[in-house]
Amino acid sequence: MAIVEHSDGTLAASPDGELRRRDFINIAAVSAAGVGAVATLYPLINQMNPSADVLALASIEVDIAAIQPGQAIKTVFRKQPLFVRHLTPAEIQAANAVAVGELRDPQTLAERTKPGKPQWLITMGVCTHLGCVPLGAAEGENKGDFGGYFCPCHGSHYDTAARIRKGPAPKNLEVPDYAFKSDTVVAIGEVA
Amino acid sequence: MVRLLGILIGLGFVLVAGWSLGWGVYAYLGESHQETPEHRFHLEPRDVAFSFDGPFGKYDRQQLQRGFQVYKEVCASCHGLSFVAFRNLEELGYGEEEVKAIADQWQIEVPAVDPKTGEASTRKALPADKFPNPYPNEVAARAANNNALPPDLSLITKARHGGAPYIVSLLTGYRDPATYRNEEGEALPAETRPGQGLHFNPYFANLNIAMPPPLTADGQVSYADGTNPTREQMATDVAAFLAWSAEPRLENRRAAGLATLIFLIFATILAYVAYQNIWHGGASRAVRRTGPLDPENMAKRDTASAEAGIEG
Amino acid sequence: MSFPWAEEYRPKSGFMRWLDQRLPLPRLVHGAVGGGYPVPRNLNYWWNFGVLAGVALLIQIVTGIVLAMHYVPYDAQAFGSVEHIMRDVNQGWLLRYLHANGASFFFVVTYIHIFRGLYYGSYKAPRELVWMLGLVILLLMMATAFMGYVLPWGQMSFWASKVITGLFGAIPVVGEPVQQWLLGGYAPDQPTLNRFFSLHYLLPFVIAGVVILHIWALHIPGSSNPTGVEVKSAQDTVPFHPYYTAKDGFGLGVFLILLALVTFFAPNYLGHADNYIPANPLSTPSHIVPEWYFWPFYAILRAFTADFILPAKLWGVLAMFGSILLLFFLPWLDPSPVRSGSYRPTFRWFYWILLLDIAVLGWCGGLPAEEPWVMVSQVATIYYFAHFLIILPILSWTERTLPLPASISESVLHGEAREAAPVDLSGFRPAAAE
Numbered sequence: 001m002a003i004v005e006h007s008d009g010t011l012a013a014s015p016d017g018e019l020r021r022r023d024f025i026n027i028a029a030v031s032a033a034g035v036g037a038v039a040t041l042y043p044l045i046n047q048m049n050p051s052a053d054v055l056a057l058a059s060i061e062v063d064i065a066a067i068q069p070g071q072a073i074k075t076v077f078r079k080q081p082l083f084v085r086h087l088t089p090a091e092i093q094a095a096n097a098v099a100v101g102e103l104r105d106p107q108t109l110a111e112r113t114k115p116g117k118p119q120w121l122i123t124m125g126v127c128t129h130l131g132c133v134p135l136g137a138a139e140g141e142n143k144g145d146f147g148g149y150f151c152p153c154h155g156s157h158y159d160t161a162a163r164i165r166k167g168p169a170p171k172n173l174e175v176p177d178y179a180f181k182s183d184t185v186v187a188i189g190e191v192a
Numbered sequence: 193m194v195r196l197l198g199i200l201i202g203l204g205f206v207l208v209a210g211w212s213l214g215w216g217v218y219a220y221l222g223e224s225h226q227e228t229p230e231h232r233f234h235l236e237p238r239d240v241a242f243s244f245d246g247p248f249g250k251y252d253r254q255q256l257q258r259g260f261q262v263y264k265e266v267c268a269s270c271h272g273l274s275f276v277a278f279r280n281l282e283e284l285g286y287g288e289e290e291v292k293a294i295a296d297q298w299q300i301e302v303p304a305v306d307p308k309t310g311e312a313s314t315r316k317a318l319p320a321d322k323f324p325n326p327y328p329n330e331v332a333a334r335a336a337n338n339n340a341l342p343p344d345l346s347l348i349t350k351a352r353h354g355g356a357p358y359i360v361s362l363l364t365g366y367r368d369p370a371t372y373r374n375e376e377g378e379a380l381p382a383e384t385r386p387g388q389g390l391h392f393n394p395y396f397a398n399l400n401i402a403m404p405p406p407l408t409a410d411g412q413v414s415y416a417d418g419t420n421p422t423r424e425q426m427a428t429d430v431a432a433f434l435a436w437s438a439e440p441r442l443e444n445r446r447a448a449g450l451a452t453l454i455f456l457i458f459a460t461i462l463a464y465v466a467y468q469n470i471w472h473g474g475a476s477r478a479v480r481r482t483g484p485l486d487p488e489n490m491a492k493r494d495t496a497s498a499e500a501g502i503e504g
Numbered sequence: 505m506s507f508p509w510a511e512e513y514r515p516k517s518g519f520m521r522w523l524d525q526r527l528p529l530p531r532l533v534h535g536a537v538g539g540g541y542p543v544p545r546n547l548n549y550w551w552n553f554g555v556l557a558g559v560a561l562l563i564q565i566v567t568g569i570v571l572a573m574h575y576v577p578y579d580a581q582a583f584g585s586v587e588h589i590m591r592d593v594n595q596g597w598l599l600r601y602l603h604a605n606g607a608s609f610f611f612v613v614t615y616i617h618i619f620r621g622l623y624y625g626s627y628k629a630p631r632e633l634v635w636m637l638g639l640v641i642l643l644l645m646m647a648t649a650f651m652g653y654v655l656p657w658g659q660m661s662f663w664a665s666k667v668i669t670g671l672f673g674a675i676p677v678v679g680e681p682v683q684q685w686l687l688g689g690y691a692p693d694q695p696t697l698n699r700f701f702s703l704h705y706l707l708p709f710v711i712a713g714v715v716i717l718h719i720w721a722l723h724i725p726g727s728s729n730p731t732g733v734e735v736k737s738a739q740d741t742v743p744f745h746p747y748y749t750a751k752d753g754f755g756l757g758v759f760l761i762l763l764a765l766v767t768f769f770a771p772n773y774l775g776h777a778d779n780y781i782p783a784n785p786l787s788t789p790s791h792i793v794p795e796w797y798f799w800p801f802y803a804i805l806r807a808f809t810a811d812f813i814l815p816a817k818l819w820g821v822l823a824m825f826g827s828i829l830l831l832f833f834l835p836w837l838d839p840s841p842v843r844s845g846s847y848r849p850t851f852r853w854f855y856w857i858l859l860l861d862i863a864v865l866g867w868c869g870g871l872p873a874e875e876p877w878v879m880v881s882q883v884a885t886i887y888y889f890a891h892f893l894i895i896l897p898i899l900s901w902t903e904r905t906l907p908l909p910a911s912i913s914e915s916v917l918h919g920e921a922r923e924a925a926p927v928d929l930s931g932f933r934p935a936a937a938e
Contacts, residue, residue, distance in 0.1 A: 026746070029466035032459040033753065039455075043595035047570050052592040056279050056320040194836035195897035202893025205826065206886050208819055212810040213882035220875050247769050275587045343781075346587075350772060351780035397790065438780075441590070441597045448598065449768025456764055460757025467750040 059189030061181065064120065072137040074125060077176065077188050081125030083137045083149070084186070087160060092118050094147065095161040105171045109161040112175050122186065123162045123173035127151040134158065134173070149173065229384040233374050235394040237354035237361040242432055248450075250443055251436055253285040258415050259433025260284060262426050265413050266406050267345065268299070270337065273323040275346035276437050283440060291319050300324045338389040340402030349431070349438045358395065359431040364423055365395035366405040507542045507726065509738040510535070536723060542741035543748055544729035546916045550624075551727070552755035553617035558715060559756060560610035565708050567603040568652075575655065577701035579694045582657035583782045601771040602763075607649055608774045609763050611797035614642065622834075623855055625732055625843030630725045632835040637718040639831055641711055646798070648707040651700040653795060654692070658779035663792045665692040665700075671805075671824075674817045691785065731915045732843025733908055740912035791872045799869025800862050801827060803881040804888070806873045823885065830892050837892060840900040847906040854895055861887045 050058075060077055064084055067073055072085035087095075095109040109118055127134050129151065135141040136149035136158075144150030145166060146159035156167030163172040178188045243252040260281065263273070278295040282288065301314035302324045317324060325344075327333035333341050349355045369385045369392035386392045390400040410422045419425060436442075513531035515521035524530040534540040574593050576585035589596035618638070621627055627635035650668060654661045669692065673683040688695025726735055735741055742748075766773065774796060778789045794802055801824050808819035830837075845852045861884050868881035909915035 025462070025469050026466045026750075029459070029462040029750075029753065032462050036455065036459055043598055044566065044570055046594045047596060047599060048573065049594050051574075051588070051594060051596070053277065053320070053588065054592075056277065194833055195839075195900070198830070198833065198837045198893040198897050201830075202889050205823060205889040205893070208812045209807060209823070209882055209886045209889070211812050212808050212816065212819075213879060213886070215810045216875065216879045216882060220879065275584070275591065280591075347780045351777050353777050445597060445601075445768055445771070449764060452764050452768065453761065456757060456761045460754065460761060463750070463754040463757045467754045470746050470750045 059187055062186050062188060063184060064186055065184035069119065071139075074137045077124070081133050082176070082188065083121075083123050083125045083162075083173070085121040085123075085137065085162075087119045087121055089119075091147065091160040095159060095163075098159065098163075104164050107161075107163060107172055112161055112163075112172070114178075114180060117180065120186070121160075121162060122178055122188065123175050126174070127153065127156055127169055128164065128171040128173065129154055129156055129167070129169040229381060230397065230399060232376075232378060233372075233380065233384065233394050233399055234397065235361070235365070237358040237395060240357040240360045240428060240431070242356055242428075242435065244432070244435065244442060247446060249446075252432065254417060255429050255432045256284045256436050257286070258417065258419060258425075259429035259431070259436075261415065262413050262430040263345070263433055266426075267430065268323075268326065270326055270333075270342040272325040272327075272342075272344040273346050273437060274325055274344050275322065276440075277320065277322045278317060279319040280440060284436070288319075295319050295321065298324070300326055303328070338402060340389075342403065345434055345437065347438045349435045351438075356431040356435040359434060360424075360427045361395040362393060362401075363405075363407050363427040363430070365393045367392055367394060507735070507741070509741075510542050511540045511743060513538075513540055536719065537749070538745045539743040541723065541726075541744040542735070542738070543727050543744050544735055544740055544912050545742045545747075546729050546731065546912050547727065547748070547751075548730055549755065550616070550620040550730075552752055553613045553620060555752045556613040556755060556759050557610065557617055559759070560606060560613055561708065561711060561715065563606045564603065564610060565712070567599050567606060568705070568708065571599055571603055572705060575701075577655065577698050579657060579697055579783075582655060582697060586656045598767075601767045605763065605767045605771060605774065607652065608795070608797065609759070609766075610645065611649070613759070614645065615797070618642070619859065622858075623845040624728060624730060625838075625840075625845070626728045627834050628839070628843050629835060631722065631728065634718060634721045635835060636832055637714055637721055639828065641714050641718060643828065644707055644711045644714065648704055648711065649795065649797070651704040651707075653779075654697065654700050655704065656779060657697060657783045659781040659783055659787075659789050660776050660779040660792070660794075662692055662783035662785065663789055664794055665696060667792055669696075671817075671821045674815070674821050676818070728843065729912055730844060730846060731909055731912060732847065733910075733912055733915070736911045737913070793870055796866070796870060799867070800865035801869070803865040803869035804885050806869075806878065807881045807885040809878065809882075823889070827888060830889075834892065834896075838896040838900050840903065840905070842905040842908065847908055848899075848903060849906065850903045851896075851899055854891060854899070857887070858891050861891070 058078060060075075062073075062075060062082075062084060064073075064086070067084060067086045069086045069088045070091075072083055075082050075084065092109065100106045100108055109121075112123075113120060125133050125137065130153065132151050132153040134149040134151040134156070136143040142150045142152070144157035146157050148160045148162055149158040150156070151158075151167065151169065154168050156169035157165050158169075158173060159165050161172075162175075164170070176188055177190060178186050179190050181187050243249055243255065263271075278291055278298075281291050281294060286294070295317040298317045300317075300323075302317050302321050304313055304315040305311070306313045326342075327336065330341060343351075349359060352358050354361070369380050372380055372392065372394070374394075380392070384399060386400040390402055391404055392399060393401045407423045407426050410420075412423075413421050413426055415421050439445075513524070513534040515524050515530060520530050531540075571589060574585060574589045574596065576582060586600065589600050591597075593599075621635065621638070650664070654665045669683055669686050672686060673679045675682060684690060686696075687693070688699060729735075776793065776795075781789075793799070804827050805820040805824040808816045808823060810816055812819065814822075840848070840851075842848055845855055864884045865881060865888065868877045868884065871877045
């Protein structure tokens with residue numbers, strides 16, 4: 001902004017805001033201050049992102065040696081339930097026998113497991129409808145009409161590949177990123 | 193009125209403070225001034241140089257790894273490091289698998305609940321865990337150490353005046369109380385000699401420390417990288433490791449500081465030039481400087497006053 | 505506002521006109537810190553510190569709010585949560601060090617701001633209320649800083665809270681119930697920590713409110729200036745924007761450089777090592793000291809060692825609080841019509857002695873309460889009370905002051921040194937000096 005000095009010595013800001021060459025330095029100074037202000041925002045916003053200790057639990061290792069065929073375990077991954085299920089050959093066959101085109105969320109068992117290990121079904125234990133924990137992982141729990149999982153909240157039935165078959169859930173149970181570290185140890189949360 | 197009251201109250205405080213002063217002077221002049229034994233025999237930490245000294249210093253990762261080895265083999269059985277997680281060791285240059293192995297093989301296990309019976313038990317450490325405490329609680333720690341509590345070492349270099357040099361001086365500072373002489377050649381008076389379970393160390397504030405000398409001989413630890421493990425070397429390395437454990441973000445902090453300062457100096461110079469420009473530059477240079485007391489302006493003022501009929 | 509030549513607010517854009525018609529915030533800002541607030545043209549750099557204090561408050565509030573997203577006010581976890589911030593929270597170390605050192609810098613600029621007021625007579629009529637509101641801000645700052653220091657629950661946090669809450673126990677009759685009410689128990693513990701966290705979060709916003717009153721009260725008579733002669737005409741002033749926004753911008757740059765130097769390269773220099781030890785109610789540190797900005801008051805507190813009708817401890821408490829409370833009465837203790845120390849040569853001598861005295865008090869406050877430092881702080885305490893309560897009142901009766909300039913513009917145009925001597929102004933009828 002231009003400064004005008006009146007002849008009696010008073011100084012005032014000039015009413016017209018025309019850009020003058022000498023105002024360039026003023027604009028440069030304000031811009032530098034602006035850059036500083038924006039840079040200051042970065043740590044203020046980034047501090048709300050997950051901290052290092054939370055990120056450290058972003059991947060876990062699960063020992064699957066003790067899980068017998070036909071059994072499943074419930075554990076915790078990123079503070080949410082995780083189901084690790086050891087499918088029996090009969091369950092694998094039942095999953096593969098389904099016509100994929102008829103599924104609400106079309107996926108084959110092979111797409112939901114690792115190559116060479118179709119018997120290990122690892123999914124999140126969170127119903128894709130509104131987030132309840134489905135039954136079927138523990139001994140004696142209701143496995144629903146398709147022998148997989150059953151969500152008691154609104155009646156979603158999942159099959160032996162944890163795919164939605166009946167009920168309001170829109171998608172199959174989510175399969176997280178995981179990788180086999182060995183035949184008995186799986187790392188969940190790591191990209192293979 | 194306020195001033196009179198003020199003077200009275202002021203005299204009151206002055207009198208009372210003077211009363212304390214008087215007694216203080218009387219006592220000071222009366223008593224003999226013997227320095228306490230702590231004063232006479234206490235030594236300030238030695239000057240020990242570290243790679244991370246100065247505003248641009250950095251940690252020497254090899255040294256930190258050696259220091260970690262000393263901590264693990266000499267200190268960890270009594271001293272916890274509970275604010276450091278095993279995964280932080282990756283910053284020392286260990287790989288992910290190495291860190292997992294260190295955690296898994298750590299002598300002390302992490303408290304856990306038996307998943308089948310629900311009883312309190314322990315499990316092997318994971319990288320995400322913090323270093324587990326060697327003792328379950330303070331009572332157990334004191335019971336095992338002659339009623340002394342071995343402090344946690346995570347913050348020790350920030351929690352002691354003198355920092356890492358103090359740690360080095362302390363670890364190598366144990367002396368024989370019978371033969372020790374201070375700078376003036378005085379011997380330790382009888383009442384300052386260490387009692388049962390204490391050890392004389394002039395670098396320690398109270399002169400007698402409950403910790404027995406942890407580094408007793410050269411070669412106590414055999415370094416993986418082949419460095420000669422003298423007592424001084426081991427003490428320096430573990431002090432550097434402890435400095436890292438207290439300030440793992442030291443290098444980030446200094447780098448960010450340098451960038452910030454460069455930017456701020458640049459921006460402040462700009463601000464200064466803009467300030468000078470606004471006050472003394474631009475349009476105000478173009479106009480001839482006149483002031484209110486210059487004759488033509490005074491004339492204007494007189495005319496205006498006369499027209500308005502104002503006197504003076 | 506009482507400046508008839510103040511520039512009127514003229515909205516530059518349609519949006520600003522729309523906004524100003526519905527909520528006159530734009531014109532408020534324009535009149536308070538914009539082109540519409542005339543300010544004496546002769547302000548020196550000592551006048552930068554008020555704005556710097558405001559910026560320091562802003563820094564504390566912003567860093568404090570984000571720290572509060574991670575801090576846990578539970579005694580078993582407080583210390584650990586601060587370490588969590590330092591190690592695991594993204595840039596947590598920066599936020600924590602900024603907040604801790606920002607507090608120190610807040611006190612530095614505030615003390616300089618106060619010392620400016622003491623030298624230039626800013627507390628005198630008609631600005632007595634500005635001064636008193638400022639003292640209220642200082643008291644709130646001290647309470648906030650004290651409670652904030654307790655939150656990390658280190659050794660110094662705990663023992664400082666024990667000492668300060670213990671002072672209340674010295675009050676006769678009601679002392680002990682008041683102390684227990686403050687603590688929520690018999691010693692600092694979980695209830696104390698929790699309430700300190702709540703109040704520490706609240707008070708800065710109370711401070712912000714009082715700052716608004718402080719600035720509002722200032723804007724009625726307008727800013728004072730180094731000559732202490734009030735503004736007489738438009739020639740004496742310049743609009744706040746852009747003149748003082750630019751100057752304050754430069755001052756802010758210097759302030760931030762110094763803050764960055766300490767925060768990034770010596771972040772624990774102003775602190776105490778013992779506060780990195782978790783609080784232990786069963787083990788007293790060898791020397792309990794508060795943060796450096798409380799040292800002068802701590803020295804006054806410990807200076808009273810002998811009973812005199814009342815117990816010494818109570819005298820210490822009365823003197824410590826009295827040392828600030830007497831400042832409320834300064835406009836009436838020192839009513840000399842000449843404001844600025846530049847024109848009060850005798851006052852100036854005593855002013856420097858006062859500065860030295862406060863520095864000595866501060867030095868003694870940081871040391872253990874051993875001789876000869878206790879005697880030194882006793883002498884310094886005597887001078888402190890004598891200065892404000894005895895010397896200044898007497899000075900206002902007896903001092904000889906230098907002649908004042910006729911106006912600010914005269915002082916600016918003809919140079920301070922020249923106009924201190926009588927100027928031949930034949931044909932000029934000066935306004936009567938006050």
